[in-house]
Amino acid sequence: MLATSAGIAEHDDMHPSLKYLIIVAGFLVLGLNGPARAGAPDARFLDVLDMHGKPASPTDRSFNIFFDAGAWHGYSLPPLGDxxxxxxxxxxxxxxxxxxxxRRFARVVLQDTGSQQNIALVPTESHSAPxxxxxxxxxxxxxxxxxxxxxNSWHALARIELKATRALDLHVAIEGQAMPGEVPATVTxxxxxxxxxxxSPSILSTTLHVDGAPAQRASVSGDDYQISLTQPLHLKSGQTVVLYVDQLLTYNPQTDQPQAVDDETAWTANRKRWAGYLASVVPSHLAGLADDTAQRVAVKAIITLLGNWRAARGDLHHDGVIxxxxxxxxNGFWAWDxxxxxxxxxxxxxxLARDQMRAMFDYQTADGMVPDCIYLDKAGDNWRDSKPPLATWATLxxxxxxxxxxxxxxxxxxxxxxHRWWFSARDHDHNGLVEYGSTxxxxxxxxxxxxMDNAVRFDATAMLKNGNGEWSMDQASVDLNAYLYQEKLELAEIARVIGKDADYHQWLKEAAAMRGAIQARMYDPQRGYFFDAHLGDGHLVHVYGSEGWAPLWAGVASPQQAARVVGVxxxxxxxxxxxxxxxxxRDDPRFSPVTGYWRGPLWLDQAYFGVQALRRYGYAAQADDMARxxxxxxxxxxxxxxxxxxYDPLTGQGYQSANFSWAAASYLLLLHQ
Structure with missing residues (x-):
């Protein structure tokens, strides 16, 4: 009898590591006995995202697409009714x-050679699964x-299992159709x-693999192509035959060396890999929310992140997530994301987490700057700015x-x-508090x-030159300095772990000094909130934005300050x-919850930081309520x-880009207790 997460839920006294092992074993047993049928590995995780859709044009992205393993090519289920x-x-x-x-991949055409009639296949199920x-x-x-x-990141496989209900001979053909203007050019x-x-130098190659089958013949006619067996397949009653259709995308044949695939073990390896992913959702929990719901949302987050996973190609030297x-x-990697x-x-x-970090630091300059974003073609990389310093947080x-x-x-x-780059390139008045800027x-x-591109707090800012290729806004931002304060503590922790004792003490000393500066210069005791501060006169930019709880998330606020901020x-x-x-x-007259971008809509990273800010200062019940x-x-x-x-904070309606990775990351972190 197979134990799944649902089956062991009643044993809450079971050690977590034992639960993990049982669930992994369950997923493996369900996934390794041939092609998974509906309900496996866990029926709760079928169709977490609706993957049905058909493009109306070559650039249509109005529906969800299935990617995995870092592949740069993806697929969908045909629309319902197709x-x-x-x-x-x-x-x-x-x-x-x-x-x-x-338009179509791995269409199966079967002909009963006895009757010379094509076999009409009736669809019974169509699902997406992890x-x-x-x-x-x-x-x-x-x-x-x-x-x-x-x-793997190169090969998409369609595993096709034919099972005869009576003895018969089958003529088998696999067909596909290119988009108009994307004609399959050659038969190899x-x-x-x-x-x-x-x-583009890229090549998409389609092959058919059948163990012990006769030779194959490929042909192209207009937008259509076909790979057929030259001799019929003979199936006994109850016999099963498995075919594999392989689509290999080679980004640049001059430089790329695609990994080979063993069809018979590829499915087993896929199931083992996904069993590990799914086992990680077991701790997903939120007070007042059913664990099944929490785990389903966590699985959706994993599917979203892995759907945006892209392997190293071109000028991207490590895997990462778009x-x-x-x-x-x-279509690239962004630092903050x-x-x-x-x-x-x-x-x-x-x-993949390690490689995501490495991908950005592959482009770190000698002075320490990390660019805003990087692409397959480095000519498009953005060096005009960097992004908020959360790299050490992620590394830890x-x-x-x-x-x-x-x-x-x-x-x-x-x-x-x-970390040092921020203070050398972005501290205009050399007072230890840093500004956002540009090159x-x-x-x-x-x-x-x-x-936060168009945040209200920046409406009246101007630029100040610090040096060659170094400019600052004329205000120090409270979120930036809170992140840098926390980063000093995190660098201290890393220094301690790797045995750099002198560095450890230096980082703690610097953090203490910065803590005092943030508390004294960026908090308004009358309003009970943290704000950006103008350079020169030091007056505060009285805009109530999500940046104001960053000092709580980072732990830089005093308990008294935190209590006032929590009230807000x-x-x-x-x-x-x-x-x-x-x-x-909400009560700001410039609040625009749908089209405001950073002037009212809810972004999950800032909301997650808000929940964690409450938790950090002991407001656990309130954090649970907000998270729920x-x-x-x-x-x-x-x-x-x-x-x-x-999202619209007043209705909960989602806007802008669907399948957004940092929203998925934030939800996963929110639910992982």
Whole structure:
């Protein structure tokens, strides 16, 4: 008898590590006995996201797409009512900003050679599951199970299982269709179809693998291609035959060396990998929320993050996670996003978390700066600004999840240089409090550096030159300085772990000095809140934004200051909205909860920081209440809706980019207790 997470839920006294092992074993048994049917590995996690859809144009991203294993090509289930076999795709994300190059993949055509009639296959099931898409078809003569999964970042495999209900001979063909204008150009060796693309060296190769089967023949006609067996397959009654259709995307054949795949073991490896991911959701819990709901949201977060995982290609030297495949503007890695992704990935995919950090630090300059964002083609990288300093926080999250001291040692000097860069390049008046800025002197790039591009607090800012290629806003930002205060404490912790005792004491000394400066210069005792401070006169920028609770998240506020800030956070006229913790107080006349971007919509990272701020200062019940509202009041979150870039705090409706990685990361961290 198989024990699943649902089956052992009543044994709450069971040791957590034993629960983990039982659940992993359960997932493996369910997933390794051939292609998974509906309900496996866990019926609660089927169709967490609706993966049905068909592109109306090559750039259509109006529905969810299945990616995994770092692949740059993805697929979807055909829309409901489309009863033909196969899958939709692929969508190739590495072509420009990404586009669909295929309409159909792995369509199965079976002909009974005795009657010379095609066999009509009737669909019975079509699901997305963690790590694969699955479709089932039946007929009086034969049943067909199709499972699409990724063997690695290069290879997508469609595993097709044919099971005869009576003895018969079958002519078997696998068909596909390219998007108009994306014609499969060549047939290689008579057995494979290769598709090339204008203005790109990339190649998409499609092959059919059948153990012990006769030879194959490939052909192309217009937008259609076919790979067929040259001789019929003979099946006995009850016999099963498995075929694999492999689509290999090679980004640059001149430099890339795609990993080989063993079809028979690839599915087993996929199930083992996903069993580990899914086991990590067992601790997902939130007071007042059913654990099944918490775990389902956590699985959606994992699927979202791994759906945005892209392997090292071109000028991206390590794997990482893009912000959202649903937005054509996000086809690269961003620094601020990367730190948040890594902190969450540490909980279930620590190697990817490490590589996410490395990908950004591959481009660190000699003076310590890390760029805003990097792309497949480094010519597009943005060096006009950096992003808020949460890299050390993410590195420590990886260490706490893995105990990997070697990674701390690898990152320490890089993190120190990045930390010091802020004080050398962004402290205009040399008073120990730092400003956001830019390398080109533009205000827009300085706002980008904050991550809160159009925040109200920056409406009256001007730029000041610090040095060659170094500019600051004329105000010190409270969130930036809170992050840097916390980073000094985190660097102290890393120094202690790797045996740098002198550094450890120096970091603590610097943190103590910075703590006093933030408390004295950036807190308004009359208003009971933290604000940005203008340079020169030091007057505070009295805008109630999410940056005001960053000192609580970082632990820099005194208990008395924290109590006052909590009062503001829990005021329903300011931040305790239906979906709590918007980026601008509700009673601000500039509050724009739908179209305001950083002027009122709720962003999950800031909301997560708000919940953790409450917890840090002992407001556990209030933190639970706010966290529960973030989950329960986000429209569709506990159903099939994707995780969005931001939300309307008054209605819970999601807006901007769907399948947004740092929203997923924030939810995963929020639920991981």
């Amino acid at each position: 009863d033909d076999t196969g899958f939709i795709g692929p969508f190739v994300h590495s072509l420009g900003d990404g586009r669909w190059v295929g 790590g694969y898409l699955v479709r089932h078809f039946s007929s009086p003569q034969v049943s067909v199970d199709q499972v699409l999964f990724f063997a 060796g008579g057995e494979a179809v290769e598709q090339s693309f204008a203005h 912000p959202s495949y649903s937005n054509p503007d996000f 990367s730190w948040k992704h890594a902190a969450a990935l540490a909980l279930f995919a620590p190697q 999250a990886i260490y706490r999840a893995t105990g990997d001291k070697a990674f701390l040692a690898e990152m320490y000097d890089k993190l120190v240089r990045y 080109d002197g533009t205000l827009i790039a300085a706002k980008w550096e904050s991550g 956070m829990l005021d329903p006229h300011k931040f305790a909205t239906y979906m709590p913790f918007p980026t601008l107080a 509202r973030l989950v329960s009041n986000a429209k569709g979150l506990t159903a099939q809706a994707p995780m969005y870039e931001n």
